[in-house]
Each structure stands twice: as structure tokens, then as C-alpha cells.
Amino acid sequence: VISHALNPYSHSSSPSASARMAAVRRRNTQPELALRLALREQGVSYRLHKRDLPGTPDIVIRRSRIAIFVHGCFWHRHKGCARATLPKSNRFFWSEKFVANVRRDARNARILRSMGWKVFVVWECGIETHAQRVARRIAASAKSRYGRRWIV
Numbered sequence: 001v002i003s004h005a006l007n008p009y010s011h012s013s014s015p016s017a018s019a020r021m022a023a024v025r026r027r028n029t030q031p032e033l034a035l036r037l038a039l040r041e042q043g044v045s046y047r048l049h050k051r052d053l054p055g056t057p058d059i060v061i062r063r064s065r066i067a068i069f070v071h072g073c074f075w076h077r078h079k080g081c082a083r084a085t086l087p088k089s090n091r092f093f094w095s096e097k098f099v100a101n102v103r104r105d106a107r108n109a110r111i112l113r114s115m116g117w118k119v120f121v122v123w124e125c126g127i128e129t130h131a132q133r134v135a136r137r138i139a140a141s142a143k144s145r146y147g148r149r150w151i152v
């Protein structure tokens with residue numbers, strides 16, 4: 001259940017309130033839970049919210065060095081997605097904020113890759129309809145990467 005104040009689709013909150021809200025990244029969102037369930041069904045064991053990794057990936061499969069981000073389409077600007085709307089008021093504030101979000105996401109993914117991690121970015125809209133398919137793809141990747149010798 002998303003409270004009204006936290007709902008990114010309601011555009012009534014002030015920029016400062018929204019900024020505070022956005023600073024607190026939401027954990028254990030519905031799409032995240034759906035993907036975790038689907039991964040368990042695939043026999044994948046994982047860890048959550050690894051703070052010692054860049055960007056604190058939502059799901060980590062350590063032995064295969066796979067980091068998964070489950071991104072909300074609004075905050076992380078899913079390209080071409082109907083949910084990546086631009087609020088009608090405070091447009092400048094929002095576009096600055098979104099540019100920063102996208103840059104930060106890209107930088108975190110780049111650093112992770114340079115550390116030998118494979119990065120999956122999963123969008124909330126895709127998870128709602130294709131959680132099993134996404135989990136199968138991740139599981140296949142995890143199996144193919146499992147057992148490699150990693151030198152850090």
C-alpha cells in the first residue's frame with residue numbers, strides 16, 4: 001500500500017517534500033517482492049540491499065556476481081514508458097532531479113561492471129507482467145557465471 005504522500009503519481013506534493021521522499025529510496029517494493037519470489041521459484045539464492053556495493057543493489061547473487069536493480073519507472077526514468085511522466089508543476093526542479101537520478105544509476109552500474117559484476121536493471125512495469133520470464137533469464141545467467149574464479 002502506497003500512502004498518498006509517497007505516491008509518485010500524485011503531483012501535489014511540494015518540491016522540498018518530494019525531494020526528501022526521493023532521498024529515502026524505497027525498499028521491498030511490490031515489484032521487488034514479485035521478482036524475489038520468482039527467483040526463489042528458480043532456485044536462486046540471493047542477498048538483499050547490499051550497502052557495500054555502489055548504488056546498494058536491491059538483489060545480489062554473490063557467487064555469480066550479479067547485481068539487480070529493480071527500478072521504479074517514474075524515479076529512474078524508464079525510456080518510452082508511460083509512467084515516466086513529468087509533473088506539471090515545478091518542471092525545472094523535476095527535470096534536474098531526474099537527470100541526476102539517471103546519471104547516478106549509470107555511474108553505479110559502470111562501477112559495478114568495472115568490479116566484475118553483471119548488472120541487471122529491471123523495470124517495475126516489466127516485472128508486473130513478466131516476473132517469471134525475467135527471473136528465468138537471471139537464473140540462467142547466474143548458472144553460467146557460477147563457479148568462475150573471480151579476481152578482485
Ligand SMILES: [Zn+2]
Nearest residue numbers: 073078081125
Ligand atoms: Zn516502465
